[in-house]
Amino acid sequence: MHRLSNTVIGFLNLFTLLASIPIIGAGLYMAKDSTTCENFLQTPLLVVGFIVLIISLAGFIGACFHVAWALWVYLVVMLLLIIVLMVITVFGFVVTSQGGGTQIPGRVYREYHLQDYSPWLRARVKDPKYWNNIRGCIFGSKTCAKVATWTPVDYLRNDMTPVQSGCCKPPTSCTYGQDPVMMVQDPDCYKWSNDPNLLCYECDSCKAGVLESIRRDWHKLSVLNVVMLILLIGVYSIGCCAFQNTRRAETDYPYGHNRMTKVRPRWDFYW
Template sequence: MRNSNHLIGLLNFFTFLLSIPIIGGGIWLSSRANNTDCLKFLQWPLIVIGVSIMVVSLAGFAGACYRNTHLMRFYLFVMFFIIAALIGFIIFAYAVTDKGSGRPVMDRAYSEYHLEDYSGWLKDRVTDDSYWGKISSCIRDSKVCPKMRRVINGAPETADMFSLRKLNPVQSGCCKPPAECGFVYENETLWNPGGGLVGSNPDCTRWSNDQEQLCYQCDSCKAGVLASLKKSWRKVSVINIVVLIILVIFYVIGCAAFRNNRRIDNDEPYGEARMTKSRPSRIQF
């Protein structure tokens, strides 16, 4: 019990150090936000998370090392809500990513993604015009599609070679037209109708060989983003479960440190309860 103060102080010192690069990353993104909406979209969450970790860590460190009961009470109060919020986020993340997956394409190694396979809050959020404008700008600025290009002996790879590639959801949905459109392959991001019939999929008319447009406004692109988010959120949820276990351990140690501070404030010897101190027994063993 006595060592709990030192342990919680040491742990919070390390989390305080961890918050510094997180805040630094947010400030760095802020300095570059005027160049890209993608970075602007990410800057504030990093800064808020970093500042929150720093404040809570300082409260826990000072409360444990200086045996300040009020700071420890604040630390435990905030930690309780952080744990509750983390549990809520884990449940929410699994709930909004329970539907949707890629569909296999004949004679292709990659899958394609259809917006109608997804539903719920996450789909509504991604497909909202204001949010999709930021997301599509983020995809464009990240150069996902130009990075797909491969040159072999000075020439683009062939259509057969491209069909054997395993594209990620964003590459499959945003950087090429759907296979059902029947477009003729020229290179990874250049496809032509070729005089054949264009499929009935609305994305067939949305496709553009303009390298700034491609299929960024296609439903397949939105579906690819949803598939990518599902995969990412599931991975983050696993990490969050590990973090949750660590935070619960921190909270239990913090409770022990808080009880130790209260005992010292009440001048109670270690191992002696307040009831025993205030009403001592006449018979001593």
């Protein structure tokens, strides 16, 4: 039974080793693609893929071939990964705790305001370098083309995604004539244009809609991170047992205090 942990760790790391191959492949494929949206994901995918590959390879070799130093590297990197994942999870819950949008009377969809989100997210989306990439991504995805043919009745009955609500129409505080007329002091009313290439892509409401989409996805990811942390801590505990078994096999220490030194290792040492 004391070798069961080695077997479990070996199978788990073989599975993650195989799983890292399509992750790296997806990152390399996106690196060759010029689409802005996919370029956002290529670096995280490559980093995660190579980290999983290295950790899994070290854990598999250490557990199956009784290589103590490989298991030691595996456990150290796994511990660092758990700590980093904890920090990211806590940070994710903090930055996604604000926002959610405002319900508009008589409408199904919500509207979003930039000041409702965390300062860190606002600072990121206000950076022209990042916003130009995001804007190009939204424009290339044809998100606003899906609501371009809506009638006024459709706006009353249909729901919208946060990006559609913020980027594809002016705020509700602006009324419609030939051009939107500002009813309250909302700067977005000046930024709105009927030009399909402009619309409200430079509005704060558009940036808020993007942040709302990020907030929702990040919140889901944070919940998933909690589950991953529980699994990683369990695997780390099994890995510690496997490391002790490997050290015991290398030094050939039997259980108990009265130890005997053997001339040759046990028959199953290299099995």
